[in-house]
Amino acid sequence: MQLLEERIRKDGVVKEGNVLKVDNFLNHQIDIALFDEMGKEFRRLFPEEKINKILTIEASGIGIACSAARYFGNIPVVFAKKSQSINLDGSQYQTKIESFTHKKTYDVIVAKKYLSPDDHVLIIDDFLANGCAVSGLIDIIESSGATIEGVGIAIEKGFQEGGKLLRNRGIHVESLAIIEAMNHVTGEVIFRNRSN
């Protein structure tokens, strides 16, 4: 998505250790007009009429998911919660996710009543790197018996393995910007060329 790639080039900051800071417009300060265009693009990439729910994870995924949901006919957004206090009453799906950025493992939960075998779910998140967060959300959806219709990502780090692993599992993954390489000395960001 050209608009997002241009914005990353303009306002993204490449840091040592393959870190891309996009807090100017994506995950601390939010550019609402950009999110709206991203939501529209997700609808174009996932035209399936049966998608009836969006699943994301707090906190940075929420704004993107809400913007996208408007283009999917105002379908509900469910956001998985990062929790340190797991409720053991059996009313929640839970999984463990290892964070690339924070180098720690945390529990993620979704109340069982918000995912059912009738649901056709689109996962949306801000970043895809090693794929741990998305894999955790997939675990939760599979536990519920719902169908995974696809995974929509704002920024994929194409040089990490998450996207490849998911696509090899046959999951329909669409990333609005895929970074092929980046350089924290020059600040350069190289995007993967795509045809669609």
Next chain:
Amino acid sequence: MQLLEERIRKDGVVKEGNVLKVDNFLNHQIDIALFDEMGKEFRRLFPEEKINKILTIEASGIGIACSAARYFGNIPVVFAKKSQSINLDGSQYQTKIESFTHKKTYDVIVAKKYLSPDDHVLIIDDFLANGCAVSGLIDIIESSGATIEGVGIAIEKGFQEGGKLLRNRGIHVESLAIIEAMNHVTGEVIFRNRSN
């Protein structure tokens, strides 16, 4: 706001200890059409043209803030982050907030570059109870030299002191639903009558 009050009556669950669960439509699963109407109502209640930024706090405030921002001319949303690892390089405003729900204190941060003395800020959050979260956001805005134009809340617990304390400080607070009393045995929720 009648639509929100009706939804709380229909889907809210009153629990012991003055807890109102609204995870069906507000803070776990999100009703996008409802959020859109809430955003429109916040614009009506805060018509000031000079409002140029919305400040909220992760995670539940983000969706509401993003929906509202569209009615304020797509102004940026900044969400304060709850952090356990404070960056001490001086690039962030920080404050401590005590959570009513989780009975613990956490650090909240906003990068300095996203609030400046030129900003006219509307605070938006999902709940107002004892007012700790909003007071923390006010501290941060005051540290930045920006102007606080008002505080927009989805659900205020009118029987707790937060709203009163803020209004007594001269802050323009608007809550879309104010709960006067609730009963976890009968499940009854009584709203404050308002004229606007």
